[in-house]
Amino acid sequence: MERRDFLKISAVAGATAALEGCGNPDHQLIRFVPEEDLIPGLATWKPSICTLCPAGCGLLVRVMQGEAEVIRNGQRGLLKMGLAKKLEGNPAHPINQGKLCPRGQAGLQVTYHPDRIKGPLARVGPRGSGQFREMTWDDAIRQVASQLSELQASNQESALALITSPLRGQKKAIFAAFAAHFKKSLSVETALLDDTTIRAANAASFGHALPPTLSLAQSNYVISFGADFLGTWNSPVAQAIGFGRMRQGRPGQRAKFVQFEQRISQTGASADEWIFVRPGAEGTLALSLAHVIMAEKLRPAATGPAGQLIEGWAQGLPDHAPEKIAEQTGVKAETIARIAREAAALDPAMAIVGDAAIAQTNGLFNALAVNALSALLGSVGKPGGILFSPAPAAKPSGLTLEILASQINSGGAAPTVLLLYGANPLFSAPAAWGLRAALDKIPFIASFNSFLDETTTLADLILPDHSPLESWLDDEPPAGSARAIRSVAAPAMHALHNTRSTPDVLLDVAHQVGGNLAKTLPGKTYDEMIQASFAALYKEKGIKTAKDVDEFWTKTQEQGGWWSAESEAAVGSATAMSNAAAKQTAPRFDGDASEYPFHFLPFASQLFYDGSLAHLPWMQEAPDPLSTVMWGTWIEVNPRAAQKLSIRQGDLVEVASPHGKLEASVLINPGIAPDVLAMPVGQGHQNFTRYAAGRGANPISILSPLTVEGTNSLAWAATRVKLSVLGRGKLVLFGASLTESSPELQHR
Amino acid sequence: MSRPASRLNRYFCVAIAIGVAALGSAILESSLSAQAKSAAEEESSEVFTPAHPTVYDAIREFFGIRSKPVQPIAYTHKVHLANGMQCVQCHVGVDQGPDARIPSVNFCMTCHQVIATDKPEIKKLASYKGRGEDVPWQRVYGFQPSAHVKFNHAPHIRAGVDCSVCHGDMRQQTVAERKVDHTMGFCIDCHQQKNASIDCVTCHF
Numbered sequence: 001m002e003r004r005d006f007l008k009i010s011a012v013a014g015a016t017a018a019l020e021g022c023g024n025p026d027h028q029l030i031r032f033v034p035e036e037d038l039i040p041g042l043a044t045w046k047p048s049i050c051t052l053c054p055a056g057c058g059l060l061v062r063v064m065q066g067e068a069e070v071i072r073n074g075q076r077g078l079l080k081m082g083l084a085k086k087l088e089g090n091p092a093h094p095i096n097q098g099k100l101c102p103r104g105q106a107g108l109q110v111t112y113h114p115d116r117i118k119g120p121l122a123r124v125g126p127r128g129s130g131q132f133r134e135m136t137w138d139d140a141i142r143q144v145a146s147q148l149s150e151l152q153a154s155n156q157e158s159a160l161a162l163i164t165s166p167l168r169g170q171k172k173a174i175f176a177a178f179a180a181h182f183k184k185s186l187s188v189e190t191a192l193l194d195d196t197t198i199r200a201a202n203a204a205s206f207g208h209a210l211p212p213t214l215s216l217a218q219s220n221y222v223i224s225f226g227a228d229f230l231g232t233w234n235s236p237v238a239q240a241i242g243f244g245r246m247r248q249g250r251p252g253q254r255a256k257f258v259q260f261e262q263r264i265s266q267t268g269a270s271a272d273e274w275i276f277v278r279p280g281a282e283g284t285l286a287l288s289l290a291h292v293i294m295a296e297k298l299r300p301a302a303t304g305p306a307g308q309l310i311e312g313w314a315q316g317l318p319d320h321a322p323e324k325i326a327e328q329t330g331v332k333a334e335t336i337a338r339i340a341r342e343a344a345a346l347d348p349a350m351a352i353v354g355d356a357a358i359a360q361t362n363g364l365f366n367a368l369a370v371n372a373l374s375a376l377l378g379s380v381g382k383p384g385g386i387l388f389s390p391a392p393a394a395k396p397s398g399l400t401l402e403i404l405a406s407q408i409n410s411g412g413a414a415p416t417v418l419l420l421y422g423a424n425p426l427f428s429a430p431a432a433w434g435l436r437a438a439l440d441k442i443p444f445i446a447s448f449n450s451f452l453d454e455t456t457t458l459a460d461l462i463l464p465d466h467s468p469l470e471s472w473l474d475d476e477p478p479a480g481s482a483r484a485i486r487s488v489a490a491p492a493m494h495a496l497h498n499t500r501s502t503p504d505v506l507l508d509v510a511h512q513v514g515g516n517l518a519k520t521l522p523g524k525t526y527d528e529m530i531q532a533s534f535a536a537l538y539k540e541k542g543i544k545t546a547k548d549v550d551e552f553w554t555k556t557q558e559q560g561g562w563w564s565a566e567s568e569a570a571v572g573s574a575t576a577m578s579n580a581a582a583k584q585t586a587p588r589f590d591g592d593a594s595e596y597p598f599h600f601l602p603f604a605s606q607l608f609y610d611g612s613l614a615h616l617p618w619m620q621e622a623p624d625p626l627s628t629v630m631w632g633t634w635i636e637v638n639p640r641a642a643q644k645l646s647i648r649q650g651d652l653v654e655v656a657s658p659h660g661k662l663e664a665s666v667l668i669n670p671g672i673a674p675d676v677l678a679m680p681v682g683q684g685h686q687n688f689t690r691y692a693a694g695r696g697a698n699p700i701s702i703l704s705p706l707t708v709e710g711t712n713s714l715a716w717a718a719t720r721v722k723l724s725v726l727g728r729g730k731l732v733l734f735g736a737s738l739t740e741s742s743p744e745l746q747h748r
Numbered sequence: 749m750s751r752p753a754s755r756l757n758r759y760f761c762v763a764i765a766i767g768v769a770a771l772g773s774a775i776l777e778s779s780l781s782a783q784a785k786s787a788a789e790e791e792s793s794e795v796f797t798p799a800h801p802t803v804y805d806a807i808r809e810f811f812g813i814r815s816k817p818v819q820p821i822a823y824t825h826k827v828h829l830a831n832g833m834q835c836v837q838c839h840v841g842v843d844q845g846p847d848a849r850i851p852s853v854n855f856c857m858t859c860h861q862v863i864a865t866d867k868p869e870i871k872k873l874a875s876y877k878g879r880g881e882d883v884p885w886q887r888v889y890g891f892q893p894s895a896h897v898k899f900n901h902a903p904h905i906r907a908g909v910d911c912s913v914c915h916g917d918m919r920q921q922t923v924a925e926r927k928v929d930h931t932m933g934f935c936i937d938c939h940q941q942k943n944a945s946i947d948c949v950t951c952h953f
Binding site: 033063 | 827840841844845847848849851852853854855877880881882883884900
């Protein structure tokens with residue numbers, strides 16, 4: 001026998017013996033009876049709505065039969081069900097026209113996130129310990145209802161607080177009914193990147209309390225003051241589509257785009273001219289541009305209320321001659337004059353303002369000044385300029401987190417019950433507001449959030465909402481398209497976990513509380529309310545495309561909503577809502593310039609938006625488009641400033657403001673002013689799932705409690721900081737990990 | 749070496765080989781079962797990996813060894829087909845997409861709520877339904893993932909290929925068995941006969 005034969009026989013005999021000895025390795029999870037019988041392998045595309053930012057893009061969800069590992073009646077098992085597999089833009093939707101941004105694409109991971117709260121929880125440990133026990137929905141709803149019934153019986157003032165993200169559609173109606181029912185309830189809609197200031201400015205200048213809809217596709221000249229309109233600001237997908245058409249949709253006509261800001265944003269990187277302007281000087285600069293246009297009579301000076309609001313407008317803004325303000329704004333006089341002439345010559349031209357420019361203490365003035373320039377350029381309400389959609393203008397309640405916290409902390413009666421939905425105020429408010437201490441004084445907090453974020457961890461009761469793909473949704477986006485839009489979406493898939501749609505839970509609570517609250521919310525379910533609102537729309541608009549209201553309802557669900565065939569933008573500028581002259585105010589900054597030499601500029605992350613998406617691993621692992629940093633946070637320093645302080649790329653530095661300090665690694669960025677430090681918002685979560693918790697630092701935490709004068713919105717760009725080197729840090733850049741020994745660092 | 753000695757030697761070698769194999773298999777088996785156990789304990793791994801969970805799985809796949817499916821209920825195709833049912837009544841979607849549906853317990857119970865309720869297998873079926881569980885049918889056919897074969901039922905049905913060509917005559921089978929070996933040669937033969945494409949990317953993509 002050959003050696004080879006011997007080996008063959010041993011191998012085969014051995015393997016066979018081994019194989020016979022083992023059992024079937026199929027895992028033994030039970031299979032639940034499916035709730036739906038789908039044809040395997042066939043995909044359907046169902047319309048839905050993206051809820052990850054306020055833009056309100058339309059989605060198509062690819063749904064296919066799959067097997068999900070779920071828990072039903074306390075038992076783990078497999079369930080065959082229709083599962084959302086992919087998100088794309090809805091081509092029929094007027095806002096995003098079939099396109100979707102990367103954040104929207106990652107929305108899928110909200111549903112399948114391993115750390116989603118899988119059922120109602122009651123706190124067992126001390127507040128903030130994160131110890132909860134599972135409970136039934138009946139118990140959870142009964143507890144909320146009994147708390148509210150007590151409030152109703154006691155008839156106490158300011159006993160109910162509602163902290164939510166800015167809401168629209170029928171959800172807003174439900175929360176508003178709760179707020180209206182309880183005496184002087186404290187209702188706060190909060191978001192770091194809120195549009196309160198731009199709405200207030202547009203109301204004063206143009207009579208529309210709405211964010212602007214940019215008609216970029218027809219524009220020939222765009223001047224943007226700080227607005228990252230291709231990345232995160234306002235309705236970025238709609239704006240990116242418009243920008244693409246402006247640049248490439250008209251052969252031989254490319255249009256010009258000038259961006260004024262302190263740190264090069266993703267949008268700034270697409271500009272023909274990127275010009276540094278001193279923080280808070282955007283309004284002055286806009287008025288200087290207006291001065292040149294008026295002085296040289298390049299445009300008719302009749303601008304309506306937008307101009308009249310500005311002090312000295314009628315006299316042609318003599319104080320704003322480019323030479324006089326060049327030093328103040330940091331922009332050369334000849335540049336100002338040249339851009340003013342170019343903009344006046346290239347009709348239609350638009351001026352837009354957003355992000356850091358309106359997050360200064362003088363943000364409202366900056367917005368009003370840019371609005372006046374827009375009006376002077378003559379394209380407001382016209383194609384190629386700024387339009388206003390026919391969406392309803394939300395009235396701000398005037399109450400902010402800061403006011404709420406200071407009321408509670410200054411010894412005023414704390415509300416007895418807080419309902420929290422969609423917002424994570426402990427992350428998105430500066431520590432200096434003292435919100436944490438205020439929340440501790442509220443005896444009962446119920447959160448409807450889907451994840452154990454910083455604020456939800458403090459809750460006494462958690463009633464987790466469905467993910468957006470599992471929910472009925474309705475929306476009325478305020479900007480992005482001039483057409484009238486009412487989006488609607490049925491659930492794209494059944495719920496994976498033991499969660500419940502928050503509007504439905506609130507309706508249940510309302511009916512248990514009874515009385516007037518139940519009367520104002522007669523609908524049994526949220527989808528009934530949405531259907532009723534669409535029936536009202538059918539009547540109001542006299543819709544002819546459907547033969548009756550039922551067909552209309554079916555068609556809107558198939559399409560993802562109803563929208564007008566043509567633009568319904570308000571024409572021209574209406575009467576102004578305010579007669580007060582907008583006085584030019586200089587920006588105030590917190591922190592003494594000699595002790596705190598740098599302006600601190602947090603900016604919306606391309607991946608995490610305002611921090612609410614840091615829990616999505618696709619967003620964590622995606623390289624930031626400009627810096628290529630992944631899985632972390634960084635602080636941008638100008639090369640000259642870095643040289644002066646002997647800082648190298650990747651150094652760990654401490655950034656301190658008068659209100660706190662944080663640590664981050666340095667990224668050298670030539671596209672930032674030497675006296676500005678910029679940092680993306682989004683990381684630095686204490687609790688927010690395994691992917692975000694304990695990663696990086698949160699710039700909002702060290703911000704000064706300054707607000708925008710006139711709107712009380714957080715002035716998040718008004719803090720000054722100082723910098724000190726701690727040692728070597730770590731930056732994970734796309735394709736390279738920068739550490740002490742990395743050759744990338746040696747030449748710097 | 750003389751011939752008898754050689755024969756003796758050969759027997760001796762075979763005996764040793766079997767002995768070594770038995771020893772090896774005993775060691776392998778114990779380590780494999782330990783591995784299988786630890787894999788079961790871990791349940792679902794956090795990290796996706798294309799590797800096999802156990803050496804045992806790797807060996808099985810390498811040799812193309814598949815265990816005989818043991819169905820939880822002794823379902824009989826023969827009886828259902830003899831009673832005039834058609835394949836597509838239960839295996840919905842076979843003419844529409846890549847996969848044919850295996851009906852859920854709900855579907856079975858639409859008839860068996862009243863038909864043959866006293867039979868032990870139907871009682872088993874009803875008890876699954878009563879517990880809110882679906883019947884854990886075992887897969888009979890299918891390709892190894894490493895074969896990278898994408899099979900789509902619908903075009904085969906459209907081309908008039910009878911179900912029995914690939915699945916055997918189900919009228920003669922009770923519980924479904926692998927009567928036909930789905931090797932690449934089997935597929936290619938038929939594709940050639942019917943002038944269907946035998947380009948690699950027709951099936952491997």
